[in-house]
Structure formats: structure tokens, C-alpha cells
Amino acid sequence: MQISLSSAQPKAWSGTVLALGIAEGDPNGWIPAMEERFSISLGDWLEQRKFQGKNGESASLQLLNPDCSSLVLIGLGPLEALEVNSFRLAGAAAARASKDQTGSLGLFLPWNAVDPAQAVTVAAQAVRLALYSDQRFRSKPEPSLHPERLELLGPQHPQQCTRGGPSHLRRGGTGKRARSGASKQCYPICPCRQRSSDGSRAWLGLEGA
Numbered sequence: 001m002q003i004s005l006s007s008a009q010p011k012a013w014s015g016t017v018l019a020l021g022i023a024e025g026d027p028n029g030w031i032p033a034m035e036e037r038f039s040i041s042l043g044d045w046l047e048q049r050k051f052q053g054k055n056g057e058s059a060s061l062q063l064l065n066p067d068c069s070s071l072v073l074i075g076l077g078p079l080e081a082l083e084v085n086s087f088r089l090a091g092a093a094a095a096r097a098s099k100d101q102t103g104s105l106g107l108f109l110p111w112n113a114v115d116p117a118q119a120v121t122v123a124a125q126a127v128r129l130a131l132y133s134d135q136r137f138r139s140k141p142e143p144s145l146h147p148e149r150l151e152l153l154g155p156q157h158p159q160q161c162t163r164g165g166p167s168h169l170r171r172g173g174t175g176k177r178a179r180s181g182a183s184k185q186c187y188p189i190c191p192c193r194q195r196s197s198d199g200s201r202a203w204l205g206l207e208g209a
Contacts, residue, residue: 001131003124006151008106011037013153014067016103019094021110023079024053028110031073038065051075055086060097072097082113084122091126098147099131105147108154120152 006013010020011033020030035042040063046052051059057075074093076086090109098105107127111119131146 001128001148001150003128003150004152005120005155006106006153007155008151008153010034010106010108010153013106013108013151015106015149015151016068016101016147017070017072017094017098017105018068019072019074019097019105019107021074021076021090021108022053023076023082023110024055026053027079034071038063038068038071046073053077055089058093058097069103070098070101076110079110079113082110084114084118087111087114087119088122088126091123092130095127095130095146100145101147102145103147104149104151106151106153111152111155116155120155124150124152
């Protein structure tokens with residue numbers, strides 16, 4: 001899976017699956033923003049599913065839109081209660097919701113609610129782990145459909161979203177223009193080292209299958 005940081009915002013991003021982290025009560029107004037973008041009404045639909053943005057809630061909607069095929073809303077709980085593990089759980093939820101779809105997964109979470117470097121790292125790791133299928137002991141491997149690309153959307157300073165500093169992020173050729181005409185920059189995440197809690201350095205290895 002190719003993993004990158006992107007400066008694109010949810011209102012302009014184009015891809016296959018758009019997954020948004022929604023804090024309880026939607027204090028940032030992402031639900032009405034998505035209603036405006038996709039010309040849909042989400043209020044009654046979310047009420048039927050009892051989605052309020054509480055931790056562990058999720059809702060997925062297929063879209064008839066050329067820029068985005070599926071919208072996934074992931075409940076995060078109260079914004080002030082977010083911790084690093086919240087981003088791990090949200091990444092895993094986004095990955096599960098994107099299964100059986102190909103193309104790209106765009107994940108937008110409130111990265112700055114905690115240390116952005118830790119947030120993007122644990123979210124990316126969670127997506128990869130949730131989509132991983134161990135085929136080693138199967139006589140006939142089973143096909144597994146999932147997005148080939150993950151874009152972590154919205155960090156304002158993507159060079160800072162790694163413990164090792166800007167040298168671990170390189171501006172790649174994957175950047176492309178959104179169909180709205182707005183430019184977005186993608187920064188592929190390289191396998192890098194991050195200092196663990198015991199002071200040692202551990203491989204993160206975010207790129208790969």
C-alpha cells in the first residue's frame with residue numbers, strides 16, 4: 001500500500017473512499033460541509049443510524065459522484081478527550097469500511113488534537129494492519145480487495161508529521177490536481193525510525209504491501 005501525507009482538504013479531495021473523523025456533536029461542522037459538497041441530506045440518515053459522533057460509531061454511504069464513490073463517517077467521541085489511541089481506532093475503522101473497494105482511501109482526522117507525528121503514524125499503521133491478510137498457510141490464496149493508496153489528509157505542515165524531521169518525507173510525483181482545480185501536494189511516507197518510549201529507535205516501515 002502506498003501511503004502519503006496530502007495537503008488536500010475533504011471539501012476538495014477526489015478519490016474512492018473519503019473517511020472523516022467526526023467528534024461528538026460535530027463541533028467542526030464536517031457533516032453540513034459534506035452535505036454541501038455532495039448535494040445530499042445526511043441528517044435523517046444519520047439519525048436513523050443513531051450516529052452522533054460517539055467513540056466507536058461509524059456510518060458508510062455510497063455516493064453517485066465522479067470525484068468520490070463512498071463517504072465514511074467515524075465517531076471519535078468528545079474532541080477534548082482525544083488521545084493517540086483514538087487515531088489508531090479511527091484508522092482501523094476507516095480501513096474496515098474501505099474493504100472490497102479499490103483505488104484510494106482519503107483519511108481526515110483532527111491531527112493537531114494530539115502530537116501530529118504520532119497521530120499520522122498510528123493511523124497509517126492501523127490501516128495497514130486492518131487490511132492485512134495472511135496468506136502464508138493457505139493452499140489457494142484468497143483475493144482481497146482494498147484501496148491501493150492511503151492519503152492522510154490535511155496536515156498543514158506535512159514535513160513536521162514525522163519524528164525524524166523533513167528528511168524522512170520527500171515530495172514525490174504522486175501529487176496531482178483535484179478536479180476542482182485546487183492543487184494538492186502529496187508527500188510519500190518512507191520507512192523511518194521513531195524513538196520509542198524506552199528511548200530506543202524502532203522501524204515504522206509504513207510503505208509496502
